[in-house]
Amino acid sequence: MVPAAVPDWSGRLRQLQQELLAGTLDAVVVSTPANIGYLTGFTGTAGLLVVTRDRPSLLVDGRYDAAARDAMARGALATLEIAPVPAGYAEALTALLDRLAAVRIGFEAGHVTVATLDDWRAKFSGRDWVRTDRLVEDLRIRKDAVELACLRRGARQLSEVAGRLGEFVKAGAREIDVARAIDRALEAAGFSGPAFTTIVASGPNSALPHARPTSRQLRSGDLVLLDFGGVLDGYCTDLTRMAAISRLGEDAHRLFRAVFDAEAAAIDAVRPGVSAASVDGAARQVLVDRGYGAAFLHATGHGLGLEVHEAPRLGRAVGDEASEVLAEGMVFTVEPGAYVAGLGGVRIEDDVLVTATGVEVLTTASRDLLIV
């Protein structure tokens, strides 16, 4: 589906070409589907984009050739050369790079497998294959106006779906039925599909951060974790809310309040110039102070965009990797959680945008515990 406003593919391609002009690569092979989509609008499941300093070429096999030409004619694809793939992609890539006289060729180390690189190397003797990292991801990490419009609209629609949770969450309902009702509501709200498999985890299952919906029926005293997202014009949003079935024990209320406060502290910490790790630290500190430090089993958040998990990652610094510094235009989730066996789990998640001076929370649904 073509978004209301057409993305500036030629501007994005130019940015990548600026990188090439500043370096020593003759060409870069873009293989990550979301990167190809970002630069060109192409959304097939196969394809390779080859960008030189002065021209982009899209290699697509016969399954996508007609669709790509048609999309370009309709303005739903960047203006570029469409190169055919009569046999395998590696063969077509050789032929194209020969034609472009490219010798130093960049590839995406975070996507290309060892087997694929070995194959390319074997077929292109005499060429230099040069590892690149986050060349396109670094362009994608700060969203432009067209992307922000999609993400804002998506977050608003997702919040409306969250406002309907009271219709679906009921004592006696099975987790899987609640999940399906949420999926229907996502469709009805205009999303092209869920951004990931909807999570509905009740009672003991809520203590498993990545539980899948089961046939367990919701019952009195349950904490119910509801984590869902939708894709709108290609962009992903993601939200988690908590419900309780009638009465909840004091321990569960205390757990909910701790995560609620941890999320608020993390959102409060978001502004340009601070590290992603410091946002994670703000949430973690609240949970440590309340005695749930060991119960926070994951990072505080992840970037949102064409992928439901993309840069930046908001977690503790791991090994020697530097933590990302937040910058205006970044969009990510803030979703601390605490999971206690025998009691249950709580996670609360919103989508936020780093603004010039601080933070804008894109998801607007009430974060209060939904008591049904």
Place this chain on the structure above:
Amino acid sequence: MVPAAVPDWSGRLRQLQQELLAGTLDAVVVSTPANIGYLTGFTGTAGLLVVTRDRPSLLVDGRYDAAARDAMARGALATLEIAPVPAGYAEALTALLDRLAAVRIGFEAGHVTVATLDDWRAKFSGRDWVRTDRLVEDLRIRKDAVELACLRRGARQLSEVAGRLGEFVKAGAREIDVARAIDRALEAAGFSGPAFTTIVASGPNSALPHARPTSRQLRSGDLVLLDFGGVLDGYCTDLTRMAAISRLGEDAHRLFRAVFDAEAAAIDAVRPGVSAASVDGAARQVLVDRGYGAAFLHATGHGLGLEVHEAPRLGRAVGDEASEVLAEGMVFTVEPGAYVAGLGGVRIEDDVLVTATGVEVLTTASRDLLIV
């Protein structure tokens, strides 16, 4: 969900360990999710399985730790060591391989990215990282009795959904609504979800092999291509049928008949000992003979199992790769197609099993053109 019969994980792990015993590797790191699932029953989105000659260890981070222990207690996970991942996976992998005193370590070249291998190499100086290819995929390619039971049941249920297409395909209906009705029918039939995004492509859209459902309304004279599949107990099935809205031109009927006959010829060619390419050749020859050789834009089929696209691939031999030889227990799709701009496209797809002496067609729905 635990399948009715529990897979023989320990037997599968032993087969992999036999490979290790026959070679020079101290350990193999299994990273492909479907391979981990096949060997252990673990279905999380993150995790690494490390197999030495005498023990399997599963590295999982905090999000999956409790769920994995719980699954093992319930018999829904292989008996193995669960090793924690307190910080990053690479760090935990180092610690584990140290403890196991592994020096020559195999990795899955078709899954591990260049960036990941570089990272592992940097963290494990003094160790040999050895490329492996299809170590587990070659075990997965011939289905065992538990897998065949899942695939047979899935194919039967999918055929029942195909029998309901007449309820959904109607003049005036939008492609997207027909696709959603099929998704509902998959749910109602007991599938845990669709195996891929359901394709409903009508009129000119049917000429695009990988079209996505749009808001186009079906109208008189349309060819309608319906391609859908379901996941049952983790196993994928996949089916394509054709419908026509009231009257269809003579050209379209001729196209349908050619693909119908091509599929029958390909299925007829399936038996143990023949090459996958020869099955593709049988379909292709029929289409060439009828003048549609250039309109057949993809391979004839792909393996089915824990992944919706797995080995074997039934296509023309590409480059220097040898074509797979078919063997008893392989399950794959047979799905020739022909796509003619201005006229439309036809694809007919069934799921078949290679038996000791020939072929068993698992999907039983009528292949006739559904005229509505």
